[in-house]
Amino acid sequence: MTDLVLQVHNLCKSFGALKASNDVSLDLRPGEIHALIGPNGAGKSTLIKQISGGLQPDTGRIEVLGQDVTALDTVARARMGLGRTFQISSLAMEFSVLQNAVLGALGARRARGGRLGLFRNVMKDADLLATAQEALSRVGLEQAAQQRTADLSHGQRRQLEVAVALTLKPRLFLMDEPMAGLGASGSKDLTTFLDNLRQEAPILLVEHDMDAVFALADRISVLVYGSVIATGTADEIRNNPEVRRAYLGEEELT
Numbered sequence: 201m202t203d204l205v206l207q208v209h210n211l212c213k214s215f216g217a218l219k220a221s222n223d224v225s226l227d228l229r230p231g232e233i234h235a236l237i238g239p240n241g242a243g244k245s246t247l248i249k250q251i252s253g254g255l256q257p258d259t260g261r262i263e264v265l266g267q268d269v270t271a272l273d274t275v276a277r278a279r280m281g282l283g284r285t286f287q288i289s290s291l292a293m294e295f296s297v298l299q300n301a302v303l304g305a306l307g308a309r310r311a312r313g314g315r316l317g318l319f320r321n322v323m324k325d326a327d328l329l330a331t332a333q334e335a336l337s338r339v340g341l342e343q344a345a346q347q348r349t350a351d352l353s354h355g356q357r358r359q360l361e362v363a364v365a366l367t368l369k370p371r372l373f374l375m376d377e378p379m380a381g382l383g384a385s386g387s388k389d390l391t392t393f394l395d396n397l398r399q400e401a402p403i404l405l406v407e408h409d410m411d412a413v414f415a416l417a418d419r420i421s422v423l424v425y426g427s428v429i430a431t432g433t434a435d436e437i438r439n440n441p442e443v444r445r446a447y448l449g450e451e452e453l454t
């Protein structure tokens with residue numbers, strides 16, 4: 201019996217001659233933010249896709265809450281509590297904020313094998329509305345519920361993506377660059393939000409914003425050319441000579 205929320209064992213994935221994941225192992229503990237960093241093309245998104253079920257590894261094993269999910273598809277993994285936000289927005293821009301959250305709640309119901317309805321009926325479904333509204337208030341968007349999603353600021357869209365993921369009541373989160381495109385104040389707000397969210401569901405966080413990573417992460421894994429070259433606390437990673445050589449510029453560490 202393990203209390204690890206996620207375990208990745210010896211994952212390998214090649215595209216032709218390119219080893220995008222080269223014997224990757226890592227885990228996620230309850231209540232933690234584990235950041236995955238590395239240069240462009242290091243294989244971070246490829247790893248996240250394999251964990252979420254969108255891409256099948258060549259070899260290796262993935263366990264969620266102690267259960268082997270390697271052969272399961274995305275929907276089955278979502279049903280087990282694996283929530284995800286994407287690098288590219290999955291929101292319907294012409295829909296209202298509330299409609300997007302309700303669509304999320306509908307997807308969560310589908311993942312649990314529940315019944316689907318026509319969209320116009322769905323907007324009158326008390327359970328779905330309650331789930332959607334609760335998720336919106338968790339991220340501070342309840343006042344914006346009737347706004348058109350296209351009219352939201354970039355930061356608010358990121359909050360809405362997290363709200364949509366929350367409708368699934370996830371046991372763990374995979375987040376691919378949630379800070380991308382946010383200004384300084386947007387990333388500060390999201391940093392505070394993620395800091396609180398980890399208690400509810402631990403987060404495997406892919407992020408280029410090093411200020412956010414070093415502020416938030418309990419542990420950091422560094423991926424270079426598909427391999428994890430180090431895992432440790434922020435201080436351990438800052439002081440790791442191989443990481444300094446391979447990835448982090450000296451100026452980032454002072």
Ligand SMILES: Nc1ncnc2c1ncn2[C@@H]1O[C@H](COP(=O)(O)OP(=O)(O)OP(=O)(O)O)[C@@H](O)[C@H]1O
Nearest residue numbers: 215218219220238239240241242243244245246247
């Ligand atoms: N479907 C694919 N077919 C072929 N090569 C791919 C495919 N997906 C990714 N790659 C390659 O695998 C390597 C890892 O890509 P990946 O997108 O996982 O890196 P990343 O660390 O997420 O990069 P970034 O920080 O730029 O998002 C890259 O060299 C990329 O070109």
